[in-house]
Amino acid sequence: MANRVWKIHKDDTVMVLAGKDKGKIGKVTRILRDKNKVVVEKVNVVKKHMKPNPYAGQPGGIVEKEMPIDVSNVQLVCPACAKPTRVGYRFTEDDKKLRYCKKCNETIS
Ligand SMILES: [Zn+2]
Numbered sequence: 001m002a003n004r005v006w007k008i009h010k011d012d013t014v015m016v017l018a019g020k021d022k023g024k025i026g027k028v029t030r031i032l033r034d035k036n037k038v039v040v041e042k043v044n045v046v047k048k049h050m051k052p053n054p055y056a057g058q059p060g061g062i063v064e065k066e067m068p069i070d071v072s073n074v075q076l077v078c079p080a081c082a083k084p085t086r087v088g089y090r091f092t093e094d095d096k097k098l099r100y101c102k103k104c105n106e107t108i109s
Pocket residue numbers: 078079080081082083085101102103104105106
């Protein structure tokens with residue numbers, strides 16, 4: 001579903017739940033909504049061999065790149081209680097949607 005609500009936002013801290021980086025905690029640097037994937041700092045890093053490209057001024061060599069992982073494989077780490085948690089939604093009186101931690105009930109900005 002393309003229009004489903006995303007509970008993970010850019011700059012959130014998340015924990016990886018599956019794969020080779022299971023248990024790692026990092027910051028979300030990119031969201032790929034159409035692919036249901038996120039890029040997390042230092043998670044799912046692959047080494048790429050780059051050819052030198054004199055036109056772009058690139059010297060070549062080994063470049064580390066973070067590959068996207070499925071959003072269902074990460075869980076938000078609550079800034080208040082510092083635990084990986086499920087996220088709920090509630091609405092303020094002026095109808096603003098806020099995320100909150102289902103563990104400690106704190107609002108997550
Ligand atoms: Zn919490």
